[in-house]
Amino acid sequence: MTRQRVPIALLVPAIGGLIFLVLPLAGLLWRTPWTTLLSRLTEPGVVQALRLSLLTASLATLLCLVLGVPLAWVLARVTFPGRRVVRALITVPLVLPPVVGGIALLLALGRRGLIGSWLDSTFGISLPFTTAGVVIAEAFVALPFLVISVEGALRGADTRFEEAAATLGATRWTTFTHVTLPLVAPGIAAGAVLCWARALGEFGATITFAGNYPGITQTMPLAVYQTMESGDLDGAVVLSLILLVVSVTILAGLRDRWLTAP
Amino acid sequence: MTLDAHLVVHRGGFRLDLELTIAAGETVALLGPNGAGKTTALRALAGLIPLTSGHVTLADRDLTEVPPERRRVGVVFQDYLLFPHLSARDNVAFGPRRHGADRRAAHEIADRWLARVGLTDFARRKPRHLSGGQAQRVALARALAVDPVLLLLDEPLAALDARTRLETRAELHRHLSAHPGATLLVTHDPLDALVLADRLVIVEDGRVVQEGDAATITAQPRTDYVAQLVGLNLYRGRGDGHVVHLEGGFALTATDVVHGDAFVAFPPAAVALHPARPDGSPRNTWPAVLTDIQRHGDNLRVRLDGPIVVAADITPAAAAHLDLAPGRELWAAVKASETRAYPVSS
Numbered sequence: 001m002t003r004q005r006v007p008i009a010l011l012v013p014a015i016g017g018l019i020f021l022v023l024p025l026a027g028l029l030w031r032t033p034w035t036t037l038l039s040r041l042t043e044p045g046v047v048q049a050l051r052l053s054l055l056t057a058s059l060a061t062l063l064c065l066v067l068g069v070p071l072a073w074v075l076a077r078v079t080f081p082g083r084r085v086v087r088a089l090i091t092v093p094l095v096l097p098p099v100v101g102g103i104a105l106l107l108a109l110g111r112r113g114l115i116g117s118w119l120d121s122t123f124g125i126s127l128p129f130t131t132a133g134v135v136i137a138e139a140f141v142a143l144p145f146l147v148i149s150v151e152g153a154l155r156g157a158d159t160r161f162e163e164a165a166a167t168l169g170a171t172r173w174t175t176f177t178h179v180t181l182p183l184v185a186p187g188i189a190a191g192a193v194l195c196w197a198r199a200l201g202e203f204g205a206t207i208t209f210a211g212n213y214p215g216i217t218q219t220m221p222l223a224v225y226q227t228m229e230s231g232d233l234d235g236a237v238v239l240s241l242i243l244l245v246v247s248v249t250i251l252a253g254l255r256d257r258w259l260t261a262p
Numbered sequence: 263m264t265l266d267a268h269l270v271v272h273r274g275g276f277r278l279d280l281e282l283t284i285a286a287g288e289t290v291a292l293l294g295p296n297g298a299g300k301t302t303a304l305r306a307l308a309g310l311i312p313l314t315s316g317h318v319t320l321a322d323r324d325l326t327e328v329p330p331e332r333r334r335v336g337v338v339f340q341d342y343l344l345f346p347h348l349s350a351r352d353n354v355a356f357g358p359r360r361h362g363a364d365r366r367a368a369h370e371i372a373d374r375w376l377a378r379v380g381l382t383d384f385a386r387r388k389p390r391h392l393s394g395g396q397a398q399r400v401a402l403a404r405a406l407a408v409d410p411v412l413l414l415l416d417e418p419l420a421a422l423d424a425r426t427r428l429e430t431r432a433e434l435h436r437h438l439s440a441h442p443g444a445t446l447l448v449t450h451d452p453l454d455a456l457v458l459a460d461r462l463v464i465v466e467d468g469r470v471v472q473e474g475d476a477a478t479i480t481a482q483p484r485t486d487y488v489a490q491l492v493g494l495n496l497y498r499g500r501g502d503g504h505v506v507h508l509e510g511g512f513a514l515t516a517t518d519v520v521h522g523d524a525f526v527a528f529p530p531a532a533v534a535l536h537p538a539r540p541d542g543s544p545r546n547t548w549p550a551v552l553t554d555i556q557r558h559g560d561n562l563r564v565r566l567d568g569p570i571v572v573a574a575d576i577t578p579a580a581a582a583h584l585d586l587a588p589g590r591e592l593w594a595a596v597k598a599s600e601t602r603a604y605p606v607s608s
Binding site for chain 2: 158160161163164165166167168169170171174178179182183
């Protein structure tokens with residue numbers, strides 16, 4: 001075996017980067033009030049916020065899958081004028097500050113918004129400041145992650161399998177469901193995990209578009225923020241720790257199940 | 263004719279212009295060097311690329327504008343393209359399912375085909391757990407399971423190692439003979455074409471340069487590519503009785519009589535090499551310079567420069583006797599009786 005030499009100029013910043021990422025987490029653990037942890041965990045507000053977070057993040061991921069996979073397919077497989085513009089538009093929520101996204105959502109879907117007023121007058125539906133609004137805000141922010149990773153998977157997949165399916169009599173739709181989807185399933189799973197993680201941590205768009213009402217729109221990040229604002233640092237630390245543990249556990253579990261190569 | 267096609271495809275700088283007819287039960291090999299347009303022709307027949315102009319008629323049905331899924335054309339792709347997430351059985355059942363068979367009927371068809379290619383015991387395996395030869399047979403079964411009117415095979419043996427290739431070729435021959443529809447085999451391997459096909463169509467640069475049965479093509483090649491393929495030295499010139507005058511002034515004598523544009527061909531083994539100008543019988547002699555020596559089976563194949571460029575086969579003993587090395591000056595001789603002359607326009 002040859003010894004791998006790592007240049008010092010790369011090794012030092014690499015270690016620095018690792019410390020930079022891990023140190024804040026260590027700080028969180030260091031400040032955790034371990035003695036009162038159990039009693040704080042069982043506070044009704046905590047469980048409620050956690051449940052709401054998991055529910056809305058999962059619903060947002062579902063929404064992203066339903067809308068995002070077809071969108072990714074169109075971008076990867078159909079040539080149409082303005083495709084580059086569409087692809088650029090999709091990445092906008094990635095670079096937009098989430099708060100701005102929340103305001104944009106209000107202007108579109110708010111009670112006086114672009115289509116929000118129509119939704120309100122025709123169906124009596126009002127999205128802002130509801131749990132559905134939380135799902136919308138999270139999906140808005142998380143959708144690009146899913147579309148980009150699924151489109152990448154589709155572009156990486158060998159389209160000749162789709163041709164083989166066509167010669168065997170499969171229409172484009174059957175080819176999509178029976179060949180393409182199974183082939184890019186790992187990519188879709190990876191995209192869904194990224195999407196879910198992004199939705200779980202969503203703060204800015206949610207608080208702007210859906211507000212901060214315990215039990216209705218107050219997800220964990222919002223609860224952390226409120227607890228911190230009210231001066232209860234220990235409480236904020238406990239909430240953060242829970243969010244950290246839950247998301248890392250779920251991601252690690254999904255990773256083993258979905259993301260390892262067969 | 264089951265298949266009657268005129269394929270015209272322009273892609274970038276490449277132009278394919280090919281007329282092709284295949285009868286039911288007939289196997290035609292489309293043979294040509296890499297980049298000749300063989301695969302393009304196959305993909306056009308399958309409907310995977312559109313024709314620039316021309317037509318595809320299959321069993322009296324105009325398919326020119328019909329999408330691939332409604333053509334009833336079976337394709338065995340070069341690297342098989344078995345669906346990696348499906349078992350061998352589900353791969354074969356995929357076509358029948360799409361053509362309206364229910365799950366059970368499709369599986370019955372698949373089992374029957376897998377039995378026919380001798381893979382019943384491998385039905386539940388995923389493609390990645392099949393050997394190259396097995397995967398090739400599953401691909402063939404999958405293509406045949408939809409009862410295609412036209413079966414297309416793209417270099418079906420190219421991905422196999424030499425030993426598997428021999429067995430698979432023989433087996434493929436059996437299945438192709440049993441196939442009632444038309445079969446088009448695309449290959450760059452003359453042996454595949456000679457063993458598997460009833461008729462050969464040779465393409466170069468997107469055009470047919472020669473077609474016919476194996477005997478005619480091996481005896482009378484019409485291009486350098488075909489001549490090399492069948493192992494003959496080939497020259498073109500003007501026939502005047504027994505003599506064919508080549509460009510550059512050299513002339514070859516043959517026993518055949520030709521007039522006008524003509525080819526002259528002789529096998530490398532017909533060329534004899536001498537250290538000095540030979541006397542006596544051979545009608546064709548010329549001075550030559552040796553440029554290259556290579557092993558060729560038990561013999562050596564040498565390349566000679568001179569008034570004509572020639573390949574010659576000689577025994578190692580003869581080579582030692584002649585003290586052969588690149589740059590050596592020799593005399594080459596070919597008997598008129600071993601030289602064939604035939605007109606360019608047949």
